Amino acid sequence: MVPSFDVLDRLSRALGLDDSSAREVRDLLVAVEAAADAGLPPDEDGIAGAVLNDAVRSARLVRSFQCVVLPAMLQSAEYARHVFQSVPNATPEAVGRAVAARVERQSVLYEPGRESVFVLTEAVLRTWPGSPALMLAQLDRLLAVESLGSVRLGLIPWRRAVPVLPRHGFTVCDQQSVVVEGFAGEQLVADPAEVAAYEGAFDRFERAAVFGDEVRELLLRVMTEFRDLGDTATL
Numbered sequence: 001m002v003p004s005f006d007v008l009d010r011l012s013r014a015l016g017l018d019d020s021s022a023r024e025v026r027d028l029l030v031a032v033e034a035a036a037d038a039g040l041p042p043d044e045d046g047i048a049g050a051v052l053n054d055a056v057r058s059a060r061l062v063r064s065f066q067c068v069v070l071p072a073m074l075q076s077a078e079y080a081r082h083v084f085q086s087v088p089n090a091t092p093e094a095v096g097r098a099v100a101a102r103v104e105r106q107s108v109l110y111e112p113g114r115e116s117v118f119v120l121t122e123a124v125l126r127t128w129p130g131s132p133a134l135m136l137a138q139l140d141r142l143l144a145v146e147s148l149g150s151v152r153l154g155l156i157p158w159r160r161a162v163p164v165l166p167r168h169g170f171t172v173c174d175q176q177s178v179v180v181e182g183f184a185g186e187q188l189v190a191d192p193a194e195v196a197a198y199e200g201a202f203d204r205f206e207r208a209a210v211f212g213d214e215v216r217e218l219l220l221r222v223m224t225e226f227r228d229l230g231d232t233a234t235l
Contacts, residue, residue, distance in 0.1 A: 049072060049084070049098050049101060049102055049181075049186070050101070050186075051179055051185075051186040051188050052072055052171060052179045052181060052186055053072075053101055053102065053105045055171070055173040055177055055179050055188065056072075056073065056105060056108060056171070056173060057105065057108065058173070059114075059173035059174045059176075060113060060114055060115065060174060061114075061115050061116075061117075061173075061174050061175075062108075062114070062115070062116045062117070062171060062172070062173055063116075063117045063118075063119075063171070063172040063199075063202050063206075064116075064117070064118050064119070064169070064170070064171040064172070065118075065119045065120075065166070065169055065170060065171075065201070065202050065205045065206075066118075066119075066120050066121075066124055066169035067120075067121045067123060067124065067166040067168070067169055068123060068124060068127050068169065069083060069124065069127070069169060069181075070120070070124055070138070071118050071120070071169075071171065072102055072105075072171070072181070073105070073106050073108075073109060073116060073118070074106075074118060074141065074142060074145055074153075075102065075138070076134075076137055076138045076141050077099055077103050078130060078134050078137070078138075079129065079130075079134065079138050080098070080099045080102045080103065081095060081099050082129035082130055082134075083129075084098040084099060084102075086183060087183070087184075087185075088183065088184060109145065109148060109150065109151060110148070110150070111150075112150075114150055115150055115151075115152075116150060116151045116152070117151075117152045117154070117206065118151070118152070118153050118154065119154040119155075119156065119202070119205045119206050119209045120153075120154070120155050120156070120209075121155070121156045121158075121162070121166070122155060122156065122157050122158045122218070122222075123158070125139065125155075125218075125219070125222045126222065128226075132226040132227070132229040132230065135226050136223055136226050136227065139219050139222060139223045139226070140223070142219055143216065143219055143220075146215060146216065146219075152211060153211070153215055154206060154209030154210060154211045154215065155209055155210055155214075155215050155218055155219075156205065156208050156209050156210075157210060157214075157218060160208060160210075161208075162205070162208060163204040163205065163207070163208050164201060164204055164205075166205070168180060168182070169181070170198055170201075170202075172195070172198055172199055172202055175195060175196075175199065176190065176195065177189060177190045177195065178190075178194070178195055178198045
C-alpha cells in the first residue's frame with residue numbers, strides 16, 4: 001500500500017526531515033505511483049480526483065488557476081457530479097464516491113492556518129453543465145466562499161487580455177507539487193523546475209485578475225444572465 005501525501009508529510013515532520021529531504025521522499029512517492037500506473041491497469045475501485053485531494057490535504061497554501069472548469073475546491077456537489085461523469089468509463093457508484101470525497105475535502109477552506117487563492121477566467125463562469133439553476137447555486141457558493149478570510153478569489157474579465165494564453169488549468173500545492181486534471185485522469189508534477197514554471201504562470205494570471213467588489217459585481221451580473229435563461233435545457 002502506497003501512503004498518501006498527507007501521511008508522508010506527517011511522517012517527514014515527525015522524523016524532523018529538512019525541506020530538501022522531505023522533497024526527495026515526495027519525489028520517490030511520485031516515482032512509485034508512476035511506476036504502478038505504468039505497470040498495472042487502473043484500479044476500478046479508485047476514486048477519481050484522489051491525487052488532487054491528497055495534494056490539497058497536505059498543503060498550507062493552495063493556488064489554483066482555471067480557464068474552463070471551476071476549481072475542485074469551489075465546486076458544488078452537482079457541478080462536481082458533471083465533472084466526474086465526464087471521466088471515461090465512469091460508473092454511477094464511482095461518481096458518487098468521487099463527489100463525496102471532493103465535497104468532504106473542501107472543508108480545508110475553513111481550517112485555520114490555510115490559505116487558498118483561486119484565479120479564474122470569466123469563461124469559467126459561462127461554461128456550464130446541467131441547467132441554469134445548477135449554475136445559480138454554484139455562483140451563489142462562489143459568493144459565499146469569496147467572503148472567507150482564508151480565501152482570495154480573482155477573476156480575469158473577458159474585456160481584459162490574458163498575460164499568456166492558458167493551455168489548461170492547474171493547482172499549485174505549497175511550492176512542492178502541481179496537479180493538472182484531464183479527461184483521462186490527473187497528472188502530478190513534482191519536479192522543482194516545472195513547479196517553479198507553474199508558479200510563475202500563476203503569478204502572471206493573478207496580476208491580471210480583479211478581486212473584491214469587482215468580483216462580486218461580476219458574479220452578480222452573470223447570475224442575472226442565468227436567471228434570464230430560465231429553465232433552458234442543455235444537451
